[in-house]
Amino acid sequence: MNESTENKITLSDIESKIRNIDKQLTGTVRQYSEGAAKTGAISIVGIGILIILAYLMGRKSGRLKSTFVEIRRK
Secondary structure: OOOOOOOOOOHHHHHEEEEHHHHHHHHHHHHHHHHHHHHHHHHHHHHHHHHHHHHHHHHHHHHHHHOOOOOOOO
């Protein structure tokens, strides 16, 4: 059983396959990294708005529930 030269894997075959995979991954990573950056920016803005709303609502609630104490001296 002699192996023919057609079935042997050469170094150039491996290199070409790795380059092909690298090109595919690079395109995919770029596509998702741009989307992730946009999603991250939107998330940060949303969290900032929620913090400001919570602060303002707490401030209003504190004003309505606060007690005013008056001390008189005779």
